[in-house]
Amino acid sequence: MRIDIVSIFPEYLAALDLSLVGKARVAGLLDLRVHDLRDWTTDRHRTVDDTPFGGGAGMVMRPDVWGQAIDELTATGPAHLVVPTPSGTTFTQRTAEALATEDQLVFACGRYEGIDARVAEHYRAAGHRVSELSIGDYVLNGGEVASLVMVEAVARLLPGVIGNPESLVEESHGAAGLLEYPVYTKPPVWSDLEVPDVLLSGHHAKIRRWRRDRALEKTSARRPDLIAALDASTLDKHDRAF
Numbered sequence: 001m002r003i004d005i006v007s008i009f010p011e012y013l014a015a016l017d018l019s020l021v022g023k024a025r026v027a028g029l030l031d032l033r034v035h036d037l038r039d040w041t042t043d044r045h046r047t048v049d050d051t052p053f054g055g056g057a058g059m060v061m062r063p064d065v066w067g068q069a070i071d072e073l074t075a076t077g078p079a080h081l082v083v084p085t086p087s088g089t090t091f092t093q094r095t096a097e098a099l100a101t102e103d104q105l106v107f108a109c110g111r112y113e114g115i116d117a118r119v120a121e122h123y124r125a126a127g128h129r130v131s132e133l134s135i136g137d138y139v140l141n142g143g144e145v146a147s148l149v150m151v152e153a154v155a156r157l158l159p160g161v162i163g164n165p166e167s168l169v170e171e172s173h174g175a176a177g178l179l180e181y182p183v184y185t186k187p188p189v190w191s192d193l194e195v196p197d198v199l200l201s202g203h204h205a206k207i208r209r210w211r212r213d214r215a216l217e218k219t220s221a222r223r224p225d226l227i228a229a230l231d232a233s234t235l236d237k238h239d240r241a242f
């Protein structure tokens with residue numbers, strides 16, 4: 001997969017040189033390129049914004065500069081344009097799974113009051129998939145942090161990026177749709193707190209049941225919406241006790 005990220009603060013994306021995503025890039029598992037939007041400006045001040053039509057506070061990012069950038073970056077084939085925005089569809093694990101199937105993603109990191117609406121409109125009309133996505137109901141100053149979140153969530157789903165693919169199976173918001181159960185490691189007693197006996201029992205069926213029960217308990221308490229979204233086949237009668 002190729003991922004292009006365009007921003008006026010490319011250094012914000014330096015975190016993608018680190019850890020698993022950084023290793024995946026070095027290993028050739030992920031072709032990730034970060035670009036400075038100002039490289040596509042043509043004026044001496046390298047201007048990327050202007051005042052909003054219709055008035056109002058703040059500045060809006062110009063469509064012409066974005067158009068030059070996205071045209072160049074999508075010239076080699078069908079790319080999925082991702083535009084982080086506070087008004088976007090909520091980004092979820094399902095969204096990450098869908099994006100992970102694409103050949104190329106282009107993230108357009110807006111700033112100011114956002115990107116001229118014609119940019120998304122233009123690329124939809126040109127036949128590109130365009131997703132305007134939000135990572136949550138809070139206000140950020142731009143699209144860079146959201147792009148970091150989405151790129152990490154997508155990259156870890158790519159073959160070979162996570163050392164143990166097994167760990168992708170049981171994850172929170174994973175296939176079972178439940179929050180994750182509590183995890184423990186050595187020492188067996190810490191701060192006068194003990195590890196639950198069942199986890200030391202070696203009885204794998206009981207351990208699986210205990211973990212599912214804790215996941216159901218936590219999900220019922222913190223995210224009843226996820227319980228409601230589970231289809232009947234996922235929950236057996238034992239599960240409904242929570």
Ligand SMILES: CN1CCN(Cc2ccc(Cn3ccc4ccc(-c5n[nH]c(N)c5C#N)cc43)cc2)CC1
Pocket residue numbers: 057084085086088109110111112113114115133134135136137138139140141142143144146
């Ligand atoms: C008068 N009012 C009219 C409404 N605006 C709304 C507004 C518009 C832009 C910005 C700043 N910004 C610029 C680009 C950009 C991309 C993503 C996000 C973002 N925030 N939160 C998420 N989950 C995000 C994601 N993903 C924020 C961004 C903040 C607030 C305020 C002023």
